[in-house]
Amino acid sequence: MVRVMQIDNPWDVHDYDFPVEESEEHKLLFMLNYAVLAPSGHNTQPWKFKVEGDKVLVFADRARALAVIDPDDRELVMSCGAATFHLWVAARRFGYNATVSLLPDPQDADLIAVVSLGGRQEPTLNENKLFEAIFHRRTNRLPFKPQDIPISDLESLASAVEAEGAMLDVITGSEKRKLAELIAEGDRIQGGDKRFRRELAAWIHPSRSQSRDGIPGYSAGVRDITSYAGPFMVRTFDWGEGRAARDLELADGSPALLVISTAGDDQMNWLKAGMALDHLLLLAHDYRLSASYLNQPIEVEHLRQSVGELITQGRVPQCILRMGYGRDLKRTPRRPVSEVLIP
Numbered sequence: 001m002v003r004v005m006q007i008d009n010p011w012d013v014h015d016y017d018f019p020v021e022e023s024e025e026h027k028l029l030f031m032l033n034y035a036v037l038a039p040s041g042h043n044t045q046p047w048k049f050k051v052e053g054d055k056v057l058v059f060a061d062r063a064r065a066l067a068v069i070d071p072d073d074r075e076l077v078m079s080c081g082a083a084t085f086h087l088w089v090a091a092r093r094f095g096y097n098a099t100v101s102l103l104p105d106p107q108d109a110d111l112i113a114v115v116s117l118g119g120r121q122e123p124t125l126n127e128n129k130l131f132e133a134i135f136h137r138r139t140n141r142l143p144f145k146p147q148d149i150p151i152s153d154l155e156s157l158a159s160a161v162e163a164e165g166a167m168l169d170v171i172t173g174s175e176k177r178k179l180a181e182l183i184a185e186g187d188r189i190q191g192g193d194k195r196f197r198r199e200l201a202a203w204i205h206p207s208r209s210q211s212r213d214g215i216p217g218y219s220a221g222v223r224d225i226t227s228y229a230g231p232f233m234v235r236t237f238d239w240g241e242g243r244a245a246r247d248l249e250l251a252d253g254s255p256a257l258l259v260i261s262t263a264g265d266d267q268m269n270w271l272k273a274g275m276a277l278d279h280l281l282l283l284a285h286d287y288r289l290s291a292s293y294l295n296q297p298i299e300v301e302h303l304r305q306s307v308g309e310l311i312t313q314g315r316v317p318q319c320i321l322r323m324g325y326g327r328d329l330k331r332t333p334r335r336p337v338s339e340v341l342i343p
């Protein structure tokens with residue numbers, strides 16, 4: 001096995017350190033520092049990687065599953081799709097015509113994808129922009145400015161989602177209200193569920209925590225001092241009604257709500273949805289747009305059906321985002337590549 005390039009914090013990776021003279025395995029190990037910067041549900045980072053010659057095998061790490069909010073590992077697989085897309089973008093940035101093969105082994109459901117380096121090919125301007133966005137993309141849970149998003153930008157985002165095999169519905173104006181009410185209903189159900197609260201609390205950390213995963217208080221818009229009480233509050237009280245009121249306001253006040261959907265509802269579709277989500281988020285950053293998630297009605301089965309009927313016309317909803325112009329935020333922690341590498 002080749003030695004892992006020791007970058008303790010993957011956010012500290014620099015493209016000028018790319019090991020040009022080294023083997024393809026070394027190059028891929030270096031690129032994994034970008035893959036792990038992808039978003040993931042509760043920042044669980046539920047992935048593992050194995051480097052074999054000029055390929056990376058991307059595995060789902062189901063030990064990091066969220067049994068209550070995500071009993072079928074749907075969002076877990078989407079998160080692995082996002083990491084796979086990040087890795088592909090990095091490979092393109094460093095001049096490889098990389099290819100991605102999704103679920104290549106029908107006998108191994110944990111093998112999510114194989115990314116192969118391929119021959120040399122210069123990245124396009126747009127691919128370089130996606131790469132730059134890897135460092136700046138954040139989940140932004142704060143309110144957005146009341147400023148409309150240009151239609152042409154929304155159309156480009158929809159094309160990015162379609163390029164990965166999923167679909168995008170964009171909801172603006174008064175149409176947002178119906179979806180916002182389903183989101184609020186999801187909040188009430190989840191906030192009233194002790195098991196849901198306990199699971200979420202386990203992944204929320206005080207802002208100054210040294211933890212390499214989970215959601216730090218600052219990322220949820222909580223001040224440093226208050227963040228120490230966060231896990232206790234989340235675990236103990238039924239905050240469903242309060243969250244519902246806040247999310248109604250956030251949804252109403254955001255220029256657009258976006259729903260990513262797929263034709264079916266199996267691992268392949270979840271994977272495509274995850275790649276589409278990541279493509280959308282990176283491109284959105286290039287347009288200086290921020291996003292955060294309002295997935296609650298997708299995580300409650302009967303509400304998911306309502307979203308399908310109301311918004312996605314029978315296609316299966318996989319992710320709900322609100323989008324707009326927000327302010328810059330601190331980044332959330334990541335585990336080093338050495339922790340997610342299969343020797």
Ligand SMILES: Cc1cc2nc3c(=O)[nH]c(=O)nc-3n(C[C@H](O)[C@H](O)[C@H](O)COP(=O)(O)O)c2cc1C
Nearest residue numbers: 039040041042043075078079138139215293295332
């Ligand atoms: C598939 C998926 C589902 C997510 N669902 C939610 C959600 O329902 N609510 C939320 O606040 N964040 C959600 N997130 C965002 C993660 O919490 C976030 O990506 C993670 O904390 C890392 O932070 P970052 O995106 O700022 O890097 C989701 C992310 C992914 C990839």
